[in-house]
Amino acid sequence: MDAKENCVRKLPILKEHEYRQKKCINYFSIHTFTREDRMAIIDWIHASTVFFRFDEHVFFYAVAYFDLVLSWEHTQPMGVERLQCLAACCVWTAVSEFSGPDALNLNDIHDWTDKDPYCTKRNIRSMYHFVNQRFKFRTFIVTPYDFLTCFHTILDINNTHNVTWMSLYLLELSQYNYRLCLVNFAPSLIAAAALFASLRIMKLIDTWIPDLSLLTEYAGDDPDLVHVTDILYWLFIQASSTDGYKSVHRKYSLMRRRCVAQIKV
Structure with missing residues (x-):
């Protein structure tokens, strides 16, 4: 079984885990x-x-x-x-x-x-x-990172591609934001919004496309998806001028991550 097929089979399992987890x-x-x-x-x-x-x-x-x-x-x-x-x-x-x-x-x-x-x-x-x-010593949970790595694999996005680094950057920024972590947006939703926001920031697409619905199971007019995407945009803009994000901003300003934190929108 190749990596893409494995991720296609893994996504429903991750969805079930995220539904059940605390x-x-x-x-x-x-x-x-x-x-x-x-x-x-x-x-x-x-x-x-x-x-x-x-x-x-x-x-x-x-x-x-x-x-x-x-x-x-x-x-x-x-x-x-x-x-x-x-x-x-x-x-x-x-x-x-x-x-x-x-x-x-x-x-x-x-x-x-x-x-x-x-x-x-x-x-x-x-x-x-x-x-x-x-956690009663059972510490397996599902995070947005699990979903995003599956999305990247299924889409055949190269590990060195700007979209890979940008969506990872947005996803790591999301963890700083208490609204995204404590208002119970599903991990899969945050990952979908990070992928969509990265594609928009990179000017690869302007609007949600059906292929993203097939991949993520979210619709482009989902109010939560729109809301989370807007928060990620705001975080991207704020990160370069706010000391609180200095570690993640510095990490994604490096050449080996294609300096995606320095991109202007």
């Missing part, structure tokens, strides 16, 4: 940190995954774990001082999911977060256990 809530009324604090910690997660050259899956999984843990009814109100420890443990859990339990350990996490006074070995160990307890 949802996040808009948790800012429960905890004592702000939307700006969340944005800063997402950028920290992103910068960490880039620095250690973790697979892109790790970033999306870590963000999903972070939001799901904070949405859990058994999570006590949390302040900004605990966020880096939580984020580091979410990255640790995500790396363990993809690379095995020995890929990172307590000493790695402690060394990595040693400038944070809250991140003692005791607190890290406790937080890591709490994160995994949240």
Whole structure:
């Protein structure tokens, strides 16, 4: 079975998983940190995954774990001082999911977060256990990245093509935005909007086409799709002038990613 056929068979399975998986809530009324604090910690997660050259899956999984843990009814109100420890443990859990339990350990996490006074070995160990307890040690989830990689494969978009990098850039930007992560837009919808927005930014198409409906199962006049596409456009424009997106903007300003963050619209 080739990669394209495998993705065609995989998409309905991903759809079923996304329908069944737990949802996040808009948790800012429960905890004592702000939307700006969340944005800063997402950028920290992103910068960490880039620095250690973790697979892109790790970033999306870590963000999903972070939001799901904070949405859990058994999570006590949390302040900004605990966020880096939580984020580091979410990255640790995500790396363990993809690379095995020995890929990172307590000493790695402690060394990595040693400038944070809250991140003692005791607190890290406790937080890591709490994160995994949240998922009952079954940490497989579906993210927008899973859908986008399938879309790319089915469309035969080359890994070095500008559309590949642009849609990945928009998808990574989407994780910074609390509305996209905490208002429960489906991962497949966010991925479809990232693909469509990238095609428009690259001036390859102006309007939704039937082929995209066949691929994504969304219609071009779907209000949620239009809304998410508009948010992604706004994020693309804001990212170049907003410090909060500095890690992802820097990553996609590199030549090996075709400098897509520098494209003007």
